[in-house]
Amino acid sequence: MRxxxxxxxxxxxxxxxxxxVFSFIVSLFLIGILLLIFKTNPFLTYASMYVGAFGTWMNxxxxxxxxxxxxxxxxxxxxxxxxxxxxxxxxxxLVFGGVIATWxxxxxxxxxxxxxxxxxxxxxxxxxGALWAGIPAVLKVSLxxxxxxxxxxxxxxAIMIAQGLYYGPWRDPxxxxxPGTKLFxxxxxxxxxxxxxxxxxxxxxxIALIMWVILNRTKWGFELKMIGRNPRAASVMGVRxxxxxxxxxxxxxxxxGMAGVFEVTAISHRLQQGLSMGYGYTAIIxxxxxxxxPIASLFVAILMAGLLVGGDQVQMMMGLxxxxxxxxxxxxxxxxxxxxxxTDFKLKVISNKEEAGV
Amino acid sequence: xKKGLLVLLALLVLIPALTxxxxxxxxxxxxxxxFKVAFVYLxxxxxxxxxxxxxxxxxxxxxxxxxxxxxxxIENVPEGPDAARIIRQYAQQGYxxxxxxxxxxxxxxxxxxxxxPDVYFEHCSGxxxxxxxxxxxxxxxxxxxxxxxxxxxxxxxxxxGYVAAFPIPEVLRGINAFTIGVKKVNPEAxxxxxxxxxxxxxxKEREAAVALLDSGVDIxxxxxxxxxxxxxxxxxxxxxxxxDSDMGSFVGDSILVSPVWQWGNYYIETVKAAMNGTWSSxxxxxxxxxxxxxxxxxxxxxxxxxxxxxxxxxxxxxxxxWDVFWGEVKDQDGNIVVAAGDKMDDGTMxxxxxxxxxxxxxxxx
Numbered sequence: 119m120r121x122x123x124x125x126x127x128x129x130x131x132x133x134x135x136x137x138x139v140f141s142f143i144v145s146l147f148l149i150g151i152l153l154l155i156f157k158t159n160p161f162l163t164y165a166s167m168y169v170g171a172f173g174t175w176m177n178x179x180x181x182x183x184x185x186x187x188x189x190x191x192x193x194x195x196x197x198x199x200x201x202x203x204x205x206x207x208x209x210x211x212l213v214f215g216g217v218i219a220t221w222x223x224x225x226x227x228x229x230x231x232x233x234x235x236x237x238x239x240x241x242x243x244x245x246x247g248a249l250w251a252g253i254p255a256v257l258k259v260s261l262x263x264x265x266x267x268x269x270x271x272x273x274x275x276a277i278m279i280a281q282g283l284y285y286g287p288w289r290d291p292x293x294x295x296x297p298g299t300k301l302f303x304x305x306x307x308x309x310x311x312x313x314x315x316x317x318x319x320x321x322x323x324x325i326a327l328i329m330w331v332i333l334n335r336t337k338w339g340f341e342l343k344m345i346g347r348n349p350r351a352a353s354v355m356g357v358r359x360x361x362x363x364x365x366x367x368x369x370x371x372x373x374x375g376m377a378g379v380f381e382v383t384a385i386s387h388r389l390q391q392g393l394s395m396g397y398g399y400t401a402i403i404x405x406x407x408x409x410x411x412p413i414a415s416l417f418v419a420i421l422m423a424g425l426l427v428g429g430d431q432v433q434m435m436m437g438l439x440x441x442x443x444x445x446x447x448x449x450x451x452x453x454x455x456x457x458x459x460x461t462d463f464k465l466k467v468i469s470n471k472e473e474a475g476v
Numbered sequence: 477x478k479k480g481l482l483v484l485l486a487l488l489v490l491i492p493a494l495t496x497x498x499x500x501x502x503x504x505x506x507x508x509x510x511f512k513v514a515f516v517y518l519x520x521x522x523x524x525x526x527x528x529x530x531x532x533x534x535x536x537x538x539x540x541x542x543x544x545x546x547x548x549x550i551e552n553v554p555e556g557p558d559a560a561r562i563i564r565q566y567a568q569q570g571y572x573x574x575x576x577x578x579x580x581x582x583x584x585x586x587x588x589x590x591x592x593p594d595v596y597f598e599h600c601s602g603x604x605x606x607x608x609x610x611x612x613x614x615x616x617x618x619x620x621x622x623x624x625x626x627x628x629x630x631x632x633x634x635x636x637g638y639v640a641a642f643p644i645p646e647v648l649r650g651i652n653a654f655t656i657g658v659k660k661v662n663p664e665a666x667x668x669x670x671x672x673x674x675x676x677x678x679x680k681e682r683e684a685a686v687a688l689l690d691s692g693v694d695i696x697x698x699x700x701x702x703x704x705x706x707x708x709x710x711x712x713x714x715x716x717x718x719x720d721s722d723m724g725s726f727v728g729d730s731i732l733v734s735p736v737w738q739w740g741n742y743y744i745e746t747v748k749a750a751m752n753g754t755w756s757s758x759x760x761x762x763x764x765x766x767x768x769x770x771x772x773x774x775x776x777x778x779x780x781x782x783x784x785x786x787x788x789x790x791x792x793x794x795x796x797x798w799d800v801f802w803g804e805v806k807d808q809d810g811n812i813v814v815a816a817g818d819k820m821d822d823g824t825m826x827x828x829x830x831x832x833x834x835x836x837x838x839x840x841x
Contacts, residue, residue: 176568180561281673285643294603294827295645296579314560385557391580392556430562433550434569440520440552 119470123463133461141457145450152445158436166435167428167446177427179313183385185423186315187212187377187397189322192404192415193329194373198251200333200346200410201366207254207269208374209398210276211247215375216382217280218246220299220389223306223382224288232305239306240321240379247375248368250276255367259360277394284389298390308384318380322416325373329412342366374398400426403451406458425450511573511751513537514566515549516559518578519676519701525720526675526701526737527551530577530600532721533739540744544751555580560587567592573750575743576600578675579644585609596750601646603826605757612742613646615763617653617825618793619735621800622771622786623717624657626732627695629782630715631658634665637688639698639705641675643839645828647699652832653800654697654717659834661785668693669837676701682708689714695732703727715777722772734772742768761822765794801825806833 126133150160171181191208198205222239230238254268283299290300310316333339344352345359353359377397382389404422408414429443513534521531534547548571553562559581566574567588573596576585582602589597589609597609605611627636636658640647655667668691670684685696685705689712696709696716703723709716710730718724718734742760749755762768771790774783792798801820805813807830814820831839 170565176564180564183557183561295648295829296603297642297644381557386583390556390583392554392558395554395556395558427561430550430565434548434562434565437548440550 119467121465121467123459124466126462126464137457137460138454141453142450144453144457148453149446149449152449156438156442158438163432163436163438163446166431167425170431170435171424171428176313179315181420181423181427182315182319183313183423184397184426185420186318186322187381187395188400188404188419188422189416190318190325190377190380191374191398191401192408192419193322193326193412194247194251194370194377195398195401196405196408196410196412196415197329197333197342197366197373198370199405200342201363202346202349203255203258203363203367204266205251205254205269205367205370206266206402207251207272207371207398208377208401209394209396210269210273211250211371211374212378212381212398213273213276213280213394214250215243215247215378216389216393217276217283217378218375219243219379219382220283220288220302223302224299227303227306235303235306236308236383239383240376243375243379244372245375247378248372250375251367251371252364255364259363273394273398280389280393281391284391288389290388299388302383302387306383307387308380310384314385316380316384318377318384321376321380325376326412326416333412338362374401403455407451407454509544510546511541511544511747512571513545513547513573513575513747514571515547516553516562516566516574516576516578516581517549517551518553518555518580520551521549523676523702524723524726525703527577528721529737530575530739533743536740537743537747540740541747541751545747553581557584560584563588563597564591567595572596573598573747579646596755598746603759605759607757610746610755610758610760612746612758612760614737614766614768615761616646616735616737616769617649617800618764619769619771620650621653621657621793622790623697623733623735624654624659625661625786625789626657626774626778626782627654627697627717628658628660628662628665629779630732630777631662631665631695633692633694634662635691635693636665636667636695636697637685637691637693638667638669638835638837639681639684639688639696639700640669640671640837641699642673643671645826648831648839649825649828650699651835651837652805652828652830655832655834656800656805665834667697667835667837669831669835671837672700678702678704681705685709706731718772724772724775729775729777732775732778736770736772738768738770742766763793764790765796807831808833808835808839 153160153163170177172178191212195205195208219239219242222242227235250272253272254265257263257268258265285297288299290298308316341357341362344357345362349359381393400422404415404418408418425447429447432438432443432446433440515534517527519527521527534549537545538547550562553559555578563574563585575598577600579601582599582604585597585599586604589606593608599609599611601613602611638651640651651669658665658667668688670688672680672684674680681700681702682704685708688696694714696705698705698719703726706716706718706723706727710728716731718731721736723734724731801814803814803818804816807813810833829839
């Protein structure tokens, strides 16, 4: 007798709903055992994590602060993944977008009308992100260079460029030599609507809707889908693969670049250490958990952000070590990701008799 | 499409959104008379370095003030905007006083301090202050100078390596003071600097030390949070100068001496002042004299002559008859920064942006 995974012919509606729920219960159960070993009440821990992330409006705004860059980068990498283009460079695209937005905010704002500063910073940051994602796309299409490596390496390049600037020529002359640029002029601050939660949220929702329409209701979206499913067939049908990959990656990078613009214009109001917080990597998890659906990415991003924010509570309220917060985050995600196997496959038990008969 | 998953996700997010429709209930937790103090740490108390010493200071508060205070801490908080959330949560949870123990917490703390005028904020190593936010730090350069005297005497290759975190004034000041000490006893010697761009990363700290050792240095000094550079030197049978804590007691006699932090007395004083209502915003910068920095015990490998020299130099600094950055001080290019007979003032020291003669490395990117 043996047990095999059999691919489901039709993806069952029930499985789509039940598998994540079941995975989540498995996570809670496993974590519960771990917490009991540490002599901590699991229910209190879950409650404090939940309250920390969603329990009060103030806490929820902090969750949104982390969710907004995750939404944007999640949508960005999700688009690339649809084409089976492994863009793991969202972090670099975010950072470079932030760098160029800083350039606009600091050096252009004296020369252009006040109302133009923010839109220009956003556009410039998006172009920067597009450029950063365009490099691996062009290399892939023209020379067949592996995009994973190029996009990953460009992350470090962007981070080093940012460091070079805020330690070097852009360093605040009144900052006692400490790293970081001058504070942006107020006209370059993206307004916040509550606490630190800012209007970047509107952009993220808008982009999710636009992307959904493009992917599901336009010819271009259909072409992208074909390239992702079967590039050879698409090319036979006359779909131009190379140029589509490049255009899609420019869009993908632009969206991630926008996340960087918001981080500097709405949160830190300057370019400094701490712009690269790993959002671009977490975005990969967001994109997969959302099944590359831009609208689902919004909600998954909020959940992920809640998990990150709630993880602090494990330390602050429960007195567990910092590493425990990370362990809990991992243990919640792991069954969820592993569980997705069961939406596409089902377990089948094959008895010896059956096997002999076949 | 995978609508089921979407619905589930939407519910998971919307249910919480409805739960706070009833209005915010902040955990003010009034009613207890304890003075509640929170510490925000960059790394783990187990780093045996920077955070270890702050944790020792926190424990001294508990030991001294007993049940009148309750203290807590959070570890592994990244520098930058994320720290604002942590600091705000402590303030919301009714903590009376919050200590943030890394430079990168400065801007977030300024922001939160403005939101909570009734909470006392203390930030270590920065320069921004407000009504209810003080800064505190120590003249570590004084102890580093003394450790430079020891290193300058001990080097045989006349090249000393220095694993350094970020090219910011605090670190540059330390490298310079150390080098001035080295060159006082050994004018031939040079100090090679490698930047790690991190305070706490055991792997990078070790790699930087190994790179320096490969290039021919025979003593490793450092400005990092852990003992890894020291371990790298010990494994090669070479010597090192510790930092933060008495690293010799953790690693071994290959660490000749360590300039160390002693936060306890300052912490107790400032917490007491806040409890008595006599606290006012301040910028504290104590040195060897106040005891906030000192030199650890020496390794048995350090000779009596060197110990006597260090004691004599320490006496001059404590008595105020001489200090490290009194002229003549020259920068790397040989330009005179402080003329003979002049003294560098605190403002210039706090914004130091150059490296002194004898340092091999760049003061920025």
